[in-house]
Amino acid sequence: MNLLERNFPNLKSLAVLPLKFYRRPSKEVARDLLGKFILRFIDGEDPLLARIVETEAYEGANDPASHAYRGVTDRTRPMFEQGGVAYVYFTYGMHHCLNVVTGEKGLGEAVLLRAAEPLGGQEVMYRNRGLSSRMQPRLLLSGPGKLCQALDVGLDLNFHKLNHPPLQIMELKKGAGIEAILATPRIGISKAKELPYRFCLKDSDCLSRRLAPSAT
Template sequence: MSYQALHRDFYHRDPRVVAVELLGKYLIHEHAGQACQIARIVETEAYLGPHDKAAHSSKGRTARTEVMFGEPGHAYIYLIYGMHHCLNVVTQQAGLASAVLLRALEPVSGVTLATHGPGRLCKAMHINRELNGTDLCHGPLWIADAPALKSSTIHAGPRIGIDYAQDWALAPLRYCIANHPHLSRKSP
């Protein structure tokens, strides 16, 4: 199968639209120019920018969040609980600081560890802070296009693990391929 990287324009949109349209696309991590790890995106979460109390950018512009305030189509990778990396895709125009978290993947090629959950998928795909700021349009970490999914196969619900964000925790900003076996949590 031949893979084609998504163009910058794909990411230059509302994070809710990008989160839905990333479902079914392929995350590829190349080593030495070879596509050695490929997985299909099956679950995402949208973070709308500084007004979204669950978004890291709600705390303002910091060294950690600088990538979020930059050009769309770049990887924002951070560490949680001091041990798990999480991969976000920066969306919209520079300065708006919105992103989409990748929550779960379906292994396709070269992936041998579990990929259901943002920390697990980063571990399985060998993604860490060294890749923070990577341009996802050019690699070595990039997202490839795939046919759009039917809207009837996509489920929206509340995000996971952000109870501190009050009403924002209940916003239906988690998107997944309904009933997919690799989800971090089952879709209701």
């Protein structure tokens, strides 16, 4: 029995999300990705599994906060693919961020995966993050840069279709209860700050930032 099976015995009850799931507006996909599962395969390691707890929607030409706002460039080309592929970018000179492209080809919409809860392969995540395994598991994936570091997501996964290895997003075969979802403003941007395009699982303690106390 490997780490994954020990920590998440229900793996067999997971099914790959069909690409059709992503071919909708980013705001809908961002909300619906909460509670879904990231499954990451790395050669020679146990599979990594995490549950998505925080996302942000970015639109195309109409969203000044979106990388796609200025149109197609070398960096943003993946965003303009048909929904269902990964858009990975490098930022602040040291971090990667993982997005899921949504909508139809040419729109430039995507959803940023901001935080997740580790469910399997934590040993590998601790190692990738350079953290002692005595540290809190919540430190592993609670931010878009941390998530990529822990899951070893880099530019090699740019354009990767998310319905097959080595990186795929899964759902429960038989819909289990989903926790309360909260919409709040996006983080770390200066434009269109007021739009509630960030979605969180309300009761998660693995978010990149605490929710306001008023959000009860």
